[in-house]
Amino acid sequence: MPLRxxxxxxxxxxxxxxxxxQMAMRIVVRLAEALEAExxxxxxxxHVDSCLYHGPSTLxxxxxxxxxxxxVKVPTTxxxxxxxxxxxxxxTGDPKEAEQSRLLTECYKGLGGQPTWTCAPYQLDERPGFxxxxxxxxxxxxxxxxxxxxxxxxxxxxxIDICAAITGRAPAAxxxxxxxxxxxxxxxxxxLPSALLDxxxxxxxxxxxxGATTGVQVPxxxxxxxxxxxxxxxxxxxxxxxxxxIGMFHMVGSTPEAPTLSEALGGVDPLSTMxxxxxxxxxxxxxLSTATGLSLSSVCLGTPHYSLDEFxxxxxxxxxxxxxxxxxxxxxxxxxxxHELQLRGWLSTLEAAGVTVVVDTCTYLSPALTGGTGPxxxxxxxxxxxxxxxxxxxxxxxxxxxxxxxxxxxVVTVDESLWANG
Amino acid sequence: MADFPHFLCPGQAEGxxxxxxxxxxxxxxxxxxxxxxxxxxxxxxxxxxxxxxxxMPSGRGSSSASAVLLExxxxxxxxxxxxxxxxxxxxxxxxxxxxxxxxxxxPVVVVSPQTLATYITGDxxxx
Numbered sequence: 116m117p118l119r120x121x122x123x124x125x126x127x128x129x130x131x132x133x134x135x136x137q138m139a140m141r142i143v144v145r146l147a148e149a150l151e152a153e154x155x156x157x158x159x160x161x162h163v164d165s166c167l168y169h170g171p172s173t174l175x176x177x178x179x180x181x182x183x184x185x186x187v188k189v190p191t192t193x194x195x196x197x198x199x200x201x202x203x204x205x206x207t208g209d210p211k212e213a214e215q216s217r218l219l220t221e222c223y224k225g226l227g228g229q230p231t232w233t234c235a236p237y238q239l240d241e242r243p244g245f246x247x248x249x250x251x252x253x254x255x256x257x258x259x260x261x262x263x264x265x266x267x268x269x270x271x272x273x274x275i276d277i278c279a280a281i282t283g284r285a286p287a288a289x290x291x292x293x294x295x296x297x298x299x300x301x302x303x304x305x306x307l308p309s310a311l312l313d314x315x316x317x318x319x320x321x322x323x324x325x326g327a328t329t330g331v332q333v334p335x336x337x338x339x340x341x342x343x344x345x346x347x348x349x350x351x352x353x354x355x356x357x358x359x360x361i362g363m364f365h366m367v368g369s370t371p372e373a374p375t376l377s378e379a380l381g382g383v384d385p386l387s388t389m390x391x392x393x394x395x396x397x398x399x400x401x402x403l404s405t406a407t408g409l410s411l412s413s414v415c416l417g418t419p420h421y422s423l424d425e426f427x428x429x430x431x432x433x434x435x436x437x438x439x440x441x442x443x444x445x446x447x448x449x450x451x452x453x454h455e456l457q458l459r460g461w462l463s464t465l466e467a468a469g470v471t472v473v474v475d476t477c478t479y480l481s482p483a484l485t486g487g488t489g490p491x492x493x494x495x496x497x498x499x500x501x502x503x504x505x506x507x508x509x510x511x512x513x514x515x516x517x518x519x520x521x522x523x524x525x526v527v528t529v530d531e532s533l534w535a536n537g
Numbered sequence: 538m539a540d541f542p543h544f545l546c547p548g549q550a551e552g553x554x555x556x557x558x559x560x561x562x563x564x565x566x567x568x569x570x571x572x573x574x575x576x577x578x579x580x581x582x583x584x585x586x587x588x589x590x591x592x593m594p595s596g597r598g599s600s601s602a603s604a605v606l607l608e609x610x611x612x613x614x615x616x617x618x619x620x621x622x623x624x625x626x627x628x629x630x631x632x633x634x635x636x637x638x639x640x641x642x643x644p645v646v647v648v649s650p651q652t653l654a655t656y657i658t659g660d661x662x663x664x
Contacts, residue, residue: 149545170608272603272627503577
């Protein structure tokens with residue numbers, strides 16, 4: 116069945132709302148045809164990743180839309196840029212590229228995006244509700260919207276995010292449709308030690324394993340106690356969307372479309388069931404820890420942007436302590452959360468301990484933020500996945516507490532007891 | 538998918554097949570200025586995709602892959618075509634915007650797993 120457009124869609128495509136909206140609609144329609152969608156659907160919001168600078172072509176695209184008079188039709192939040200716009204001095208890279216990055220952020224503000232500059236739009240006050248269609252880009256945000264909020268977005272990337280925002284329409288395809296949201300692969304973790312099942316530290320490692328194993332099929336995790344907090348679901352989803360190509364996962368008893376395993380599967384037999392063992396997890400963990408020695412140059416937390424709940428764990432760990440002078444300790448977050456840290460006095464506690472809180476960007480984008488390419492440590496499987504390529508650093512993936520202890524000691528200090536058999 | 542091959546983005550291309558053993562996230566995985574694979578976790582790290590008929594099971598990871606593909610097209614380091622087993626909107630978009638912005642048609646094609654399996658690195662292929 117070919118794509119059917121409404122009269123309003125056709126009017127946009129014919130240029131009736133101006134050449135900017137026309138260009139955006141042309142791209143939405145071409146994507147809809149590629150995905151063999153039968154129609155477009157109305158979205159209530161968008162999260163745009165295109166504001167991160169990837170070279171002159173990405174600026175040329177935004178400038179074209181702006182020059183043609185486009186502007187967003189639905190509430191639109193903006194993802195990280197490559198700069199900390201509140202603390203521009205933190206960027207020590209090429210000033211020309213910094214200027215291009217800044218120009219790109221101005222373009223997306225000009226198109227009507229809100230200057231949120233966060234990869235965790237689900238930590239803002241307004242977030243989409245269950246069953247609402249949105250067009251979100253940024254792999255971890257997509258996974259969170261679908262899995263944890265029960266909102267509906269396909270895996271959108273650069274360019275289509277802003278085009279959907281400008282037209283208010285998106286292809287009726289992928290994870291917008293019920294039949295594509297059911298789980299196909301089961302990951303049963305009930306055989307793991309209960310201390311590990313109780314630990315925040317399980318979730319990034321489990322996410323890395325699930326993503327690498329499931330590929331693009333929607334996975335469901337079963338065997339974890341129900342009612343898991345959002346920060347654990349966030350960390351699992353971000354990891355799985357880095358090591359795999361998923362846009363959604365289910366966790367029985369914790370995510371809204373998985374009250375039971377059978378409901379997550381939509382009553383259909385899964386393609387596979389994996390009984391996850393400690394050995395599997397240790398392999399996943401080892402594959403993300405590339406560091407060979409114990410020396411440490413930087414600790415990078417906050418990928419995706421740290422939430423208040425995550426800061427509530429971190430701040431007491433650092434309170435009254437001092438990061439070793441040879442270690443650069445960075446935590447990334449959004450400016451909304453940063454403001455809250457100031458109000459609560461947490462920012463001064465962190466700064467007194469020698470921690471730098473970075474906003475609007477992410478430390479894995481450029482060595483210009485981490486201040487070099489020495490060995491790094493993180494509690495984020497996503498950071499551990501991308502940093503060796505992006506920054507050329509060696510990484511140790513560890514728990515938040517291990518990251519803090521290592522930063523204070525000035526050398527990698529880990530406790531393997533949680534991961535040992537017996 | 539009804540019929541194979543299915544063009545996510547139309548175009549014509551020919552070249553030598555480079556078959557990837559694992560999916561590649563273009564962002565963090567491909568250096569657009571050189572066309573080389575830089576994903577340290579990828580078994581084919583260091584190889585150049587420039588001008589190849591790039592065969593991979595699917596895209597993976599970051600939604601910035603579209604931008605990296607567009608930038609590779611602008612730099613002249615992109616593959617001649619991308620052939621996958623699973624449709625991937627993020628990969629397709631890089632090519633769709635390149636057509637809009639630079640009038641370049643880089644075909645992005647989905648084929649059946651059986652067809653995909655017949656493409657061997659080094660074979661010549663035209664679309």
